[in-house]
Amino acid sequence: MTEDFGPAIASVDTGLRINGRSVTTDATIDVHDPASRRTVAQVADGGPDHARAAVDAAAAAFRAWADTTPRERGEVLRKTYELMVADTDRLAALMSAENGKSLADAKAEVAYAAEFFRWFGEEAVRSDGDYSVAPASGARTFVTHQPVGVAALVTPWNFPAAMATRKIAPALAAGCAVVLKPASETPLTALAVADLMKEAGCPDGVVNVVTSSDSGSLVSAWLEDERVRMISFTGSTPVGRNLLKQAAERVVNAGMELGGNAPFIVTADADLDEAVKGAMIAKFRNGGQACTAANRFYVHADVADDFVARFGKAVEALSVGPAADGSDVGPMITEKAAKGIRAILDTAVAAGATIAHQAGAPEGWYVAPTILTDVAPDAEILTGEIFGPVAPIVTWTDTEDMLRQVNDTEFGLAAYLYAGRLQDGLKLAERIEAGMVGVNRGLVSDPSAPFGGVKQSGIGREGARDGIREFQETRYFSVDL
Ligand code: NAP
Numbered sequence: 001m002t003e004d005f006g007p008a009i010a011s012v013d014t015g016l017r018i019n020g021r022s023v024t025t026d027a028t029i030d031v032h033d034p035a036s037r038r039t040v041a042q043v044a045d046g047g048p049d050h051a052r053a054a055v056d057a058a059a060a061a062f063r064a065w066a067d068t069t070p071r072e073r074g075e076v077l078r079k080t081y082e083l084m085v086a087d088t089d090r091l092a093a094l095m096s097a098e099n100g101k102s103l104a105d106a107k108a109e110v111a112y113a114a115e116f117f118r119w120f121g122e123e124a125v126r127s128d129g130d131y132s133v134a135p136a137s138g139a140r141t142f143v144t145h146q147p148v149g150v151a152a153l154v155t156p157w158n159f160p161a162a163m164a165t166r167k168i169a170p171a172l173a174a175g176c177a178v179v180l181k182p183a184s185e186t187p188l189t190a191l192a193v194a195d196l197m198k199e200a201g202c203p204d205g206v207v208n209v210v211t212s213s214d215s216g217s218l219v220s221a222w223l224e225d226e227r228v229r230m231i232s233f234t235g236s237t238p239v240g241r242n243l244l245k246q247a248a249e250r251v252v253n254a255g256m257e258l259g260g261n262a263p264f265i266v267t268a269d270a271d272l273d274e275a276v277k278g279a280m281i282a283k284f285r286n287g288g289q290a291c292t293a294a295n296r297f298y299v300h301a302d303v304a305d306d307f308v309a310r311f312g313k314a315v316e317a318l319s320v321g322p323a324a325d326g327s328d329v330g331p332m333i334t335e336k337a338a339k340g341i342r343a344i345l346d347t348a349v350a351a352g353a354t355i356a357h358q359a360g361a362p363e364g365w366y367v368a369p370t371i372l373t374d375v376a377p378d379a380e381i382l383t384g385e386i387f388g389p390v391a392p393i394v395t396w397t398d399t400e401d402m403l404r405q406v407n408d409t410e411f412g413l414a415a416y417l418y419a420g421r422l423q424d425g426l427k428l429a430e431r432i433e434a435g436m437v438g439v440n441r442g443l444v445s446d447p448s449a450p451f452g453g454v455k456q457s458g459i460g461r462e463g464a465r466d467g468i469r470e471f472q473e474t475r476y477f478s479v480d481l
């Protein structure tokens with residue numbers, strides 16, 4: 001049984017969304033289905049004029065939106081949550097079509113993405129302040145959190161729905177109006193989400209979406225616009241660094257969710273079946289194309305053979321192919337990405353690594369899920385994001401030495417560890433330089449938890465209570481009674 005993504009694709013208007021209207025452009029961007037490698041849609045290609053028009057709309061809508069009651073904003077978010085959940089099949093089909101991810105991954109993403117609307121619909125009404133007496137003067141200090149203003153949001157292709165909703169929902173809860181630029185590989189999902197928001201009663205101009213083949217010029221136009229007070233970016237570290245430099249010019253608030261290089265540690269007394277379950281999620285969810293993906297495995301030498309055998313069995317059972325066929329692992333996002341990952345794999349093998357287990361993969365933009373053993377602790381494959389279904393395994397015996405290797409990276413987003421004794425696991429977790437550590441769990445993403453990285457993996461947190469604060473300015477009024 002093969003799914004037909006055609007109706008889902010045809011359901012999305014391909015124009016820009018500016019001030020509640022669809023805007024077409026002469027030029028268009030081709031959207032590919034990575035499984036068939038065919039163009040499945042052509043969306044509008046916005047330029048700096050559209051960037052300005054989107055900010056015009058957001059700036060005009062901002063005050064009225066900020067002045068709505070928190071409950072009103074919360075209700076729009078809650079309604080969007082309900083509409084998204086009811087629309088799960090269409091949204092999942094869209095993501096499988098434009099991103100290639102398996103339908104199971106796509107459905108899980110819809111649930112995760114929608115949850116940000118529910119969570120921040122609830123948080124909208126809990127943004128508290130403070131009232132206190134200044135110790136020396138006796139003046140009264142009122143602390144309040146007000147919306148930062150117009151926020152520019154820039155999102156990647158690997159989670160087309162969730163990376164957008166994780167920004168839109170807290171921004172709107174705070175009272176901000178937004179301009180969003182989704183990745184050019186996956187614009188359809190973001191456009192569909194914007195339309196659901198309109199249906200949920202979001203006023204015109206509060207959420208604007210501009211797709212563009214020239215992301216640099218578009219985002220620069222936003223960063224140069226004095227009405228834009230926040231840039232929230234999710235993507236690669238080099239682009240994030242570049243945007244931080246631009247944001248510095250006008251001292252724009254910045255939230256950065258950047259690249260990762262997550263270690264996955266297995267101790268000698270870990271439950272190996274559980275560790276394999278966690279490893280399958282941490283490594284192969286989304287075909288390994290996740291910023292939180294386990295990128296390097298550190299398995300205690302005493303259990304390495306056993307772990308690899310069990311992990312290998314699970315990997316060899318993976319079906320690789322088009323999402324439409326119900327496969328576990330889909331294609332990579334582009335041909336360039338697939339070639340890059342295969343090159344990383346080849347380099348590792350040339351440097352002495354062994355392909356211990358591998359699943360079969362069809363022709364096209366696919367990469368065979370692979371477990372590599374005999375990986376040296378200083379191997380190149382451990383230093384950068386693989387962003388694909390390849391699992392290099394390093395063995396260790398000395399805890400301090402392993403921790404040194406684990407922390408020897410400029411990244412610090414996610415980490416995973418499996419330990420038999422929880423106190424050992426927590427002790428290790430405290431020593432790992434990462435914003436998020438999964439302890440006996442292979443998944444850390446959760447709308448109610450503060451997602452983000454340390455070191456060069458980012459600045460700020462998304463989700464949880466922290467997420468809304470990113471889109472607020474803390475202000476106080478000093479009052480002499
Ligand atoms: P990317 O190339 O940095 O692109 C991310 C977004 O930035 C896209 O919308 C892209 O637009 C835009 N962009 C690219 N160059 C730009 C420029 N010079 N100026 C302004 N905007 C620009 O990243 P990606 O390849 O899409 O995504 C993969 C990366 O994202 C990985 O490093 C991954 O770890 C990271 N990521 C991090 C998180 C997190 O929460 N920490 C989550 C998911 C992904 P175009 O598509 O039009 O080029």
Ligand code: MG
Pocket residue numbers: 183
């Ligand atoms: Mg890109």
